[in-house]
Amino acid sequence: MNTHFTLAGIHLQLKRWPTDTDFVNLQAWDAVDELLLSAALKRLASNQLSVSQPVLVLNDQFGALSCLLLARYPQLQLVHVSDSLVSQQACKANLQLNQLPTQQVQWLDSLAPLPDSFALVLMRIPRDHGYLAYQLNLLGAKLQHGDQLLVAARARDIHKNLLLLFHNTLGPTSASLTQRKCRYLQTSLATPRHAPQSDWPKSWPLEQTGLTLVNHANVFSGERLDIGARFFLQHLPTTEPEQRLVDLGCGNGVLGLSALVANPALQVLFSDESAMAVASAKLSVAQSLPALLEQCTFSQDDGLSQLADQSVDWVLCNPPFHQQDTITSHLARQMFHDAWRVLKPGGRLRIVANRHLPYGQQLSALFGGVRCLASQKKFVILESERRK
Template sequence: MTLLTSAAGTWQLQRYPVRSHDTLQAWEAADELLHELIVERDDQRPLLINDQWGALLMPFAGLDVASQSDSYVSHCGWRHNLELNQLPDTLTALAPLESLPDDRDVVYLKIPKSLSLLEFQLAKLAAELPAGTPIFAAAKSKLLTPAVRDLFAQYCETIEVSLIRRKCRTIRAITRSIALDQARFMSSWEVPEFNLTLHHHAGVFARNQLDIGARFMLDNMPPTGAEQVIDLGCGNGVLGLYYARLSPNSEVTFVDESYLAIASTHRNIVSNLPASQLSQYDFHVDDCLAHRASESADLILCNPPFHQEHAVTEHIARQMFRDSRRVLRKNGELWVVANRHLPYYQPLKRLFKSVHQIAQNSKFVIFQARG
């Protein structure tokens, strides 16, 4: 499950964080098709985009390679797999809002699940790289929709789409030169019933409307007064933001593995809370609560994801629960809102002394876990 052998070489490749008996593979056929293109060329300064665990990085280890991803966990995975394979770390790791190096001789791009994120990435390539820079992109065939092809046509030239191989396709193109309108990729909308204005960068979860699970939690918030609060997997930050409004003396930390989510949350805090309170709030990209001190929080709010790009998985939620138990102080509480069909009660019960159902409706349930 961890030995990647392709046209470009052989490496051990693991998902991150490493889990025993992991049934999910750290690469896919689209990565292997890009490896075939890599061996046809002699690229010295590649730019990689959306390389989830380092499958695209491995052939370029030791070169002047840059890699950009919105996922902090992917950034950790790149370093982990370089070390696992005893390869030199010459990588420049980039968050999505950072400027791209303008000396790249090629771009290799895995097409993301989010159409808005793809457009933002193509727009940055067109704005920040020299016109004519070659792009090689790949994804499962079902993801190469007419909308995706239209985006490539808008920001690129000389577009060639391959035939289907192993249920995947590749796209060859070269960049146009188009100025970047950064504001175009920030969406904003009102939530009048909670007196909120929410702003979202491209690719952030629930970018166009309030998530219905989050809405259910907003209607059933924990009691106010907790001193140290964490909004774990915060997304746009709406849970922690609303708690901060209800409990203005609380200190709230917002944590997500998405750089764009944290940037959106910061914007939402500044837009919705008094300037006099802003020093009470912290923002961190992290792998769940890996860098948070033990016994340092009184309340954790969590609307856990059950997708990781295209994979459906419960392991992120379970990691959030384990980290929450470590981070909570004595008598601290974890409040979780989740789809009713997700089997979260038993994992919570194994970790916490008491687990109570606070509220439920036809789609969601809210659990309070303590001890």
């Protein structure tokens, strides 16, 4: 893995996060980062911007944007905005690795209000366009002029509908010519602009249950139940009164919420690395089962790092198989190891998975056995028990 990042005469060592992964040929930066940074350094060097105001960095995946800006301007104040706890952990780790001033960075999650003023905004276009619209609405209330905003993405991700979203939210927007398979956007802010409006969070009924699910903008399956979770709901475990269950990678909380319906005495932890997911799960419980809210804990966490060993009876999980735009098995592998650690002897992990993924072999090697409880054309339900 290449960890040596050089741009504009600055040399950094940057690592993807977590570091013990199967990213053999991948870097912690890409051409989008380089395009944004080149434009930002030119803008900052022109003395047209006030360095007394912070630079706002949105969706910095592993800290390449933040690290290089602070390497060039150590006194710069940065505001790092991300929905992902893992992305912020990666940025902090890379700042420390390069002995850069972490105290210069204000860390905001995706639901925190933006600062009232800033010199410049660097934005990688997020994968979810509902989340992009949410971020543009926030920016629209704060931006004073169009040249404050530097936006870039891979050329294949910039299309008519994306430009229309920028146009409708901020003002007329055009895309540059392609540079190394990337393009940047130029926006002329409309004046006056309409007050920002947001469709998020969205509430929707889970059919045939009487439950209401709530999704913030960056939460998977925003207005209907995804087919994997739908299959899992047909095969939830039978739990005992006052057992402790974890909904790992909880999203909007549908698995833990449904387990609570079946056993109102259950203690449930909803855990996700996304700030919006944790907030969505809490709203889902509050709207559907408000009397049981005190039995629930909601935690933004990298896996289950904050949970004690051998402390739970069940872990339910619909594991992801990608990190941002990269297909990978390391997230699921980490979830399985965390589940084994926190389960009591006799405790069980139950998952839903695409049947082509090698999760059965991984669970069998880790737990010493795995059972297939159900299968269909696309998905399987697998369960493993911690034996000691």
